[in-house]
Amino acid sequence: MDQARRDSLQSLIRRLGLVEAVDHPTLLIELERAMTHVSSGRADHNERLEFLGDAVLRLAATLYLDQHYPELTVGESSSLRAQLVSDRWLAELGDQIQIESCLILGPKALGDAAARETIRADATEALIGAIYSSSGSLEPIIDWLAPHWQATTAAVLEAPHRFNGKTALQEWSQGQGLGLPDYRTEERSRRHGDPQRFHSRVHVADQVLAEGHGGSRKEAEQNAAAAAIQTLAGRDAPH
Template identity: 50%
Template sequence: MQFLHCQGLKPLNQDLTPLEEALCHSSTGKARNHEKLEFLGDAVLRLACAEFLDRHNPQLAVGERSHLRGQLVSDRWLAELAELLELKALIQQGPCALGDIAAQATIGAECCEALIGAIYQCWGGSNGGLDVVREWLAPHWQRSCLALEADPNLNNWKSALQEWSQAALGELPDYQSEERNPSHGNPERFFSRVFLKQKLYGQGLGPARRDAEQQAAKAALAKIKPQLR
C-alpha cells in the first residue's frame, strides 16, 4: 500500500492500529472504526492544505485561497483520491454498505479522511505528522491545481452558470431531468437538460441527478464561453 511509505518516511509510532481503524467503516458495527479518525483527519487536512497553498500559491488573495482550499478538501476530492489509491479493496464494510453502490464514493471519502488522521498520528502527530501529511498529499493537490487552472469552474459548473445567467439574463437556469436507468451507480442513470430563456443550452448524463445537471451546465458554459471573456 503506497500510502504506508509516505515517500520513504518510516512511522515514528510503530503501532499502526490507527491505519486499520481508518479503513474500518462504522457500518461494520465494530467499536473501533473510522469515525474518530475522520474527525481528526478533517482538521489535519484543512491545515495541511492551508500550508500547502501558502507555500505553492502565495500570490493568491485570502478569498481565492479559501475558494481553492474548498475544492482541495471537498468530499468529491477525497472520493477521487480514495479511488486513485484503490482504497475500496482495503476498506472493511458492513453487508448493507457494501451492497449500496451509490454510497461507495461517500464511504471512500470518509475513510480517506480518516486515513489522513491515522497517518498524522502514526507519523508523529504534533511532532511532525502534519509535515508528512502535507508532503504525501502535495503531488495530488498540485495535479488538482493544474486541472483547476485549465477549468476554474471544475465540478462547480452549475454555480458558474447561475452567476452568469443572473447577471446577463436576469433569470436562473431551468433544469429538466429524468431517470433513464433505475440501476444505482449507472453512469448514465440520469439525463438532464438546462434551458435559459426557454432555449436549450446544454445537456448531460450522470449517475445522480446533480451529476447530470453539472454536466448539462458544463455544456452550457462551453456554448456561452465567448460571452464570458
Template identity: 40%
Template sequence: MSSIYPRRLQALRQLVLKFGIDDRPTLNWDCLDIALTHPTASAERNYEQLEFIGDAAIRLAAAEFLWETYPEVKVGDYAAVRSVLVSDRVLADIAETYGLDRYLVMAGSAAADKSGYRSRLADALEAVSAALYLSTHTTELIRPWLDSHFKPLAEKVLRDPARHNYKAALQEWTQGHHRLLPEYRVEEVQREHNSDDRFCARVWLKDQCLGRGTGRSIKAAEQAAAREAFFALSRGNVEVSGTAETS
C-alpha cells in the same frame, strides 16, 4: 505495539509504504486500523468520527500546499481551488490510486453495494488522513503524498476561467448578459449500475434549458448542469432566446 492481528498490521504497513511514509514509531496503528473499518463491520470501532477530523486535516493540508506553491494567487482563488481539491470526487480518485478499498474492512452487504463504492473511498481517505494527522498533530504524514495529487489538479483549476465553480460563473454570465438568474430544477433518479449519481439537475434561463448534469448530491448535479451550460454559452453553441441583451 497494538492489539491488531499481525496479518492486519502487515497490510497496514504495506499501505503506509504506498504513501511513501516511513514505518515510524509515532504512527498510531490502532487509529489507522479504525480509519479503515466500515460501520457495517463494527458499530463502535469504525471510521465515522475520524472522517470528521480528516475532512479538516485535508483542508488544512490543501491550504498549506496552495499558500506555499502559489504565493501570488488571490485568497478568493485559494478558496475556489481548495474546494475542488477536497471534493469527494477528487478524494475518491486519490483513494483509488492507492487501492484503498483493498484495506477497508466491511460487511459483505456493504461490499456488494457498488453504488456506494466511491463514497466509501472518499470517506476512508478522510479517516486515514485523520489517523496520520493525529499521529503527529501536523500534516507531515499527509502532505508528502497528497501534494503530488494536488499539484496537477491545482494547475488545471487555475487555468480554468470559471475556477471549476460553474454555478458562480454561469450566474455571472446570465446576469451580465440578460440580468437574470439561472434556475435549477433537480430530481432524484434511479442509480445506474456502478454509479453513485443520485440526482439529475437541469438549469434553465427563462423558458430555455441550457444544460443538464448528474451527481451524488444536489450540489454536484447542479454544478454539472452549470458546467455544460457555461461552456455551451461561452463557446456560442447555444443562443438564449426571449431575453434582451444589455449594452
C-alpha cells in the same frame, strides 16, 4: 493484528510514500481503525478519525494554497480549496492508493456498489485523520498530498468552468443581461452514493441550456452548469 494484516497496512504506508513510518506501531493501530468501516459491526471503527481528517484536510489545504498560491484572492482560494477537499477528489485519491484493498466492510456495504465512491472518500479522510493522530503534525500529510493538489490546482486554473461552472455561467448570463441561471433539480433515486441520484436542468432566460447528474444536488447543478459553459463555448467557436 496478524502478520498478513500488518503487511497490508504497511504496503498502504509505502504507497503513500511514508516509508520511514512503516514500523511505527501507533500509526499501524490508527490505520487499522481508519480502515474499519462502521458497517463492519466493530466498536472501534473509523467515524471519529473521518471527523478529525475532515478538519485536518481543510487546514492542510489552506496552508498549501497560502504558501504556493499567495497571489490568489480569498474568494479564489476558497473556491480552489473546495476542489482540493471535495468528496470526489478524496474518492479519486483513494482509488489511486488502492485504499479499498485495506478496508474492512460489513456485508451491507460490500453489497452496495452505489456507495463505493462515498465509502472510499470517507476512508481516505479517516486515513488523513490517522496520520495526524499518530504523528501530531501536518507535515507528513502535506508532503503526501502536495503532488496531488498540484495536479488538481493546475487543472482547475486551466479550465475553471469544469470545476466551478455555476460561477462561470452566472458571470456570463449577467454579462449578457439575461439575469441569473435557474436550476431545476429533482431527486431521481434514494440510493446513497448513486452518481445519478439527482438530475438538474439549467435555464437562462427561460431557455434550457444543459442538464447534468450528480450524487448530490450541488454536484448535479455544477455538472449542468459546466455542460452549459461547454455548449456556449461551442456556439462561439469559429466554424
